[in-house]
Amino acid sequence: MNSIKSTEYIEDLQYKGLFIILDKSLPSFTTDAVLLADFARVKRTDFVADFGTGTGILPLLMHGRYGMRAIGFELQSELCNMAQHSIELNGLSDFLSAENADYTSAYKKYNGAFSAVVCNPPYFDEKSGFSAPDSARALSRTQLSCSLDDTLCAANKVLKSGGDIFICYPAVRLPEILSSMCMNKLEPKVLRFVRTQKEKSPYLVLVKGRKDAGKSLSYEPDLVLMNPDGSETDELRRIYHRD
16 A cells, blocks of 8 residues: 555544545545435445545445445545545455546446445535635535536436435525435435534435335434534534544
8 A cells, every 4th residue: 555645644533443544735524424424324235336435434434334335436536546545544445445437427337236325415506606725625515517416317327226325415405405306216215404503503404315216205303413502412422433
């Protein structure tokens, strides 16, 4: 395994002995990704696709919990190489890999191959007014390379019938994601809202969808991140394995 670069550092995930390589000059993972990894429930026998894997945080955390196989698709070569390096650092090359590829074209090689897809997609479109300090962060946070519809269409193509998608999105844009999921035959099955504090409006929604499923929807209790005094809730501490 190659040594890490001068701008890279190794962070202990404090879970199952896992580590991840991060780069000070590139996008890191967010709280949203950690929450999504906890929300996504798969089986050991599942084959999972991570759309826009970035640092590879989702496959690492999910493998630590479930032991499944996964491929992370990442358009940015520097991020993809870093994710693959983390996989090798953890000795997980038999289970996980990172491919430097546009996930909207993944169906050409993996049509109907996956039993689950996870995705923490870019939230902002080009007209949102959001700006990023560099091109790597712009691609990670804005829909420059593909839209939400493109993402969900791609998920439909790589999923087996009955396969699941786990995705997070801004809560204020819930109608948009539900509409696009239904249009792409990914029936919404489970919703969970995320709030910074109990009295605050939800800022994020976690959604599970299923390809070719019937129409029924359930709700998990809201995930609240902070107590009134500003301390982390017990559930957030559980998700981050702080106890």
